[in-house]
Amino acid sequence: MTRNEQKQFFVADNLKAVAVSLLSVSLITLLLGILMFAVIRGQEEARARDILDSVRAIFQDAERTIDYLNMLPYDTCTMENLSEMRKTLFRSRFVKEIGFYEDGLLVCSTYLGVLDEPFKEAPPDFYAGLNDAFWINTPLKLFEAQATGTIVKRGKYNAVLNMDGVVGFSSSQDWQLIYNGEQFYHIAGNPRLIESTVNKDEQQYINRYFSLTFFMCDERYSNTCLKVQSDEGRLFSLHNSKLVLFIFIMLTTAALSHMVTFNYLRRRRSIEYRITNGLAHNKFFCLYQPFVDLASRQVIGCEVLSRFEDEFGPIYPDEFISQVREQEKTWEFTMVMIKSAMEELNANPDIPEGFKVSFNLFPSDFTRESALDLDWILEINEKNFKIVLEITEDEQLATHSAVKHIKALKSKGFMVAIDDFGVGYSNLSQLKSLNCDFLKIDRSFVMDMEDNSIRSSLIPHIVNIAEGLNVTLIAEGVENIDQCKELNDMAVKYGQGWLFGKPQAAKSLAAAIKAST
Secondary structure (H helix, E strand, C coil), X not given: CCHHHHHHHHHHHHHHHHHHHHHXXXXXXXXXXXXXXXXXXXXXXXXXXXXHHHHHHHHHXXXXXXXXXXXXXXXXXXXHHHHHHHHHHHHCCCEEEEEEEEXXXXXXXXXXXXEEEEECCCCCCEECHHHCEEEXXXXXXXXXXXXXXXXXXXXCEEEEECCHHHHCCCCCCCEEEEEECCCEEEEEECCCCCCCCCCHHHHHHHCCCCCCEEEEECCCCCCEEEEEECCHHHHHHHHHXXXXXXXXXXXHXXXXXXXXXXXXXXXXXXXXXXXXXXXXXXXEEEEEEEEEECCCCCEEEEEEEEEEEECCEEECHHHHHHHHHHCCCHHHHHHHHHHHHHHHHHHCCCCCCCCEEEEEECHHHHHCHXXXXXXXXXXXXXXXXEEEEEEECCHHHHCHHHHHHHHHHHHCCCEEEEEEECCCCCCHHHHHHHCCCEEEECHHHHHCHHHXXXXXXXXXXXXXXXXXXXXXXXXXXXXXXXXXXXXXXXCCCEEECCCCCCCXXXXXXXXXXXXXX
């Protein structure tokens, strides 16, 4: 990969990482936003219920107080009646004054006692259930009009309610308490939130889930309702620490997602990852380089060569072969290539039966017991190809297990070739013990033939060795006619090189076979 390509991939990876981090932040923001909204909504709902609970507690206290007094047998404002009224007031939690009526006139109260002159109340603001009369925030004339209060009257008694705990519940006044019965009346809070009766459809609209506006009515006093339209300033002041944490999580998510994504993308471009992924997802493919009979120039076989290419481009054999060794995936790699080549060659009708097909194996694999498990190749060998196993000269071939495995494979019909002969570790005794079928003369000997170098002068000696061992020679790296003729004159049987064809697809190999016959 060139420096310019690396720079382009770096920019592309960074842009992808930025896109992923933006997506991650968007998702986290959405999830945390929904969670935070749900928490805030739950708290605001609880706050609204607290207000209604407080109102219910006041009304229930007044109801118990007045009902108790109405059960007493007093029809006039006697001292006994006043005494009972004062005892009841003392026991009450939210009632701060009690009055007694005769003939519709207020004649006495717990604070003033018997009035000098009976007092006629103004018409009530509204009537609730059980014909209870309510006066909301009405001036308390008995206290020289210096105070206002909410008064409820049932039967012969009324009660002045202590609503301060509700009215003063929120300094922001982002709520309104109303009576929502046949008559509509504002009780407490911000009078501008609701100006008329609210029907069920309007209640459902107000109570949308993604909204901090609520409308709810008390379970017991169903016409006593509350609307809360949460104040943004109060919410910000209350939850600003959550907002800071929210921003911190967003920034952390952006940084972490960018780092993880960028590192993952960079790792995906590493040779180690690409090789592993390539073996799992068929990124390796086969090319076939023909070898010919030097005398007739007929294509009689091919060497299967492995190549690699994925979305990031090719990796060349000198790079991926070493990685396959380092990752100890040599046997897995060999099995993938053999299977792929056999399927491709079997499927091509122009590849003849009995064609020599040569596979490169790693010397280290011949020390494994699994090296004997190649019977499956024979089972898929539909055209009875002559399978040649090429092994590069290596000191590992001298081991007893390697020799044993090679002999076992030969007994099953596989042929064996020593690749790159002349530059490795082989000696005559080792060659005899391996009992190979082919020796492949390393290309360096052939390339030096035209210079009459010392190396090229060794070819006749290699020919003599092959004759003594009764093995067939294949010359690698044949690139011109002169090399071909000279090798043929030296009794080298087969040749392989660019003169006869570069590594090519199976279709091109089939065309070359047809052209050579």
